[in-house]
Amino acid sequence: MTTPNTDAIAHFAGRLRFETDVSDVHADYEAGASGVVVIDTRNDASWQQGHLPHAVHLPTAQIAARAATVIPPGSRVVTYCWGPGCNGATKAALAFAELGYPVKEMLGGFEYWVREGFPVRESTGVNARPADPLTAPATASCGC
Template structure:
């Protein structure tokens, strides 16, 4: 039983979901830096409006210029079928940053109807009823 508790506590310590990230960004929670670790083409296709773009391969060289000291980094990539956010989180952890991986990634951010920014501005898609209740907060 204690190993299960430790496991789930660790998950919650190092992972967050799109709803919680959205709530933090909307509330203006200080010290949170959301990092899109995808390549430039993916970034241009769409990204979280408050995110900064820092591809995984550039984290070691550029993290200090992008992430203010003491900030908690939240990494994301495409979605659950991609481990890019995990790799990015590992790079930030190696540099000593507090870090969480946003599970669900860009895919679930979009599917839950949250805003995205691209070259045309900010927009959102309708909520996918398989990922979030339509017209209400998840509440989980």
């Protein structure tokens, strides 16, 4: 019998406490989960280019000054930025944590939201692109 790797268990449990992914955020949105506020941390030009339909725009530099006016008391915060090559969502999650908010970072960011075929609010309305088969299976769920 092998002994549980307590260091690895603590590491991965910690990641799951503070990270989520686009599929889970989308599932919560579709299920009407209450008390979750998804924050787009990008600048104005990026927001105008497209964003999650239910997201609130709060650039990272404005979190300390505006969070209390944007986030209803008792809410859980999920931050996102462009994608996995950007640590903007991590910086924003840190800013929310420093203010005492329960917070998670959405892995994959806006890029993977779009690549998985989820809806995006653009100037023309809410649209979705076909899912990228490299990020989302044709059967709609990876089952993880």
